[in-house]
Amino acid sequence: MFLFKREKDLKAFYKKKKLEHPDCTIGFVPTMGALHHGHISLIERSVSENDYTVCSIFVNPTQFNEKSDLDKYPRTIESDMALLEGAGNNVVLWPSATEVYPPRLKTKLSISFDGLENVMEGYFRPGHFDGMAQVVKRLLDMVEPDKLYMGQKDFQQVAIVGNMIEQLSMPVDLVMCPIIREKDGLAMSSRNVRLPRKDRVQVPVIHKTLKAVSRKIKKQDISSIKKWAIDQLSLPGFKPEYFEIVDGRTLQAVANIQYSDYIVACTAIWVGEVRLIDNMILKS
Numbered sequence: 001m002f003l004f005k006r007e008k009d010l011k012a013f014y015k016k017k018k019l020e021h022p023d024c025t026i027g028f029v030p031t032m033g034a035l036h037h038g039h040i041s042l043i044e045r046s047v048s049e050n051d052y053t054v055c056s057i058f059v060n061p062t063q064f065n066e067k068s069d070l071d072k073y074p075r076t077i078e079s080d081m082a083l084l085e086g087a088g089n090n091v092v093l094w095p096s097a098t099e100v101y102p103p104r105l106k107t108k109l110s111i112s113f114d115g116l117e118n119v120m121e122g123y124f125r126p127g128h129f130d131g132m133a134q135v136v137k138r139l140l141d142m143v144e145p146d147k148l149y150m151g152q153k154d155f156q157q158v159a160i161v162g163n164m165i166e167q168l169s170m171p172v173d174l175v176m177c178p179i180i181r182e183k184d185g186l187a188m189s190s191r192n193v194r195l196p197r198k199d200r201v202q203v204p205v206i207h208k209t210l211k212a213v214s215r216k217i218k219k220q221d222i223s224s225i226k227k228w229a230i231d232q233l234s235l236p237g238f239k240p241e242y243f244e245i246v247d248g249r250t251l252q253a254v255a256n257i258q259y260s261d262y263i264v265a266c267t268a269i270w271v272g273e274v275r276l277i278d279n280m281i282l283k284s
């Protein structure tokens, strides 16, 4: 496995590979490290579909709303490298903040995302998606992949990146990969290690509620289902921020299941000091 910290070294590596194999393809999996099997499922998908898979590890400061969250974000480069090696990943990009954001390079985007950025995560984490889109655009420019792999776990993020790729006419295919869960249903996340034991045993309620909602949606009206879901999730120490049932393309709330052919339930919940997100496609 090759490790690069600089864009120019990564590009020189590709240039050489492309001379040897002009048709070789590059899959890209951007991450913030602290890798788990959710990330690795994206790597494996890319490895199976491309000649080279690049995984970037960069804890992007511009997408954190709170400095304490950025500081507390786990950094585990050695175990990350071991997991990547085991998954057949070829290239790791581990850049510094100045490599990603050189002082003289304009990396801030001056586009909006047709309102996708204003609801749910965007409403509760103002500016988060500007920072996320900024880093994904910059990393795509650094890596120049054929395919970009992102997880459905961050459904709204995938929708916004898809919107950005279309608006900027970027030559990359976006592939959304399914959510990988623990045995008890908790969606894998780098933040899960911060859950105290007493909360960890309760959090499977999130997946149970999403599954129940996917059954209920056929029989009950959406507003009563949303109220029911919030109620289920309001355990002691749990603070649901939102539980929305939205159109998978516009991310606008859907009032009736007949009004859309692509419906997704999305939720964010504070469990003590840890913020968890999850979702489930209800109709597609």
Ligand code: AMP
Residues within 6 Å of the ligand: 030, 031, 032, 033, 037, 038, 039, 041, 042, 149, 150, 151, 152, 153, 154, 177, 178, 179, 180, 181, 187, 188, 189, 190
């Ligand atoms: P992160 O390191 O949290 O920025 O995540 C990097 C990528 O891994 C994103 O595209 C996430 O959506 C994806 N990802 C994170 N957790 C999971 C999971 N449990 N299942 C599938 N993909 C995931």
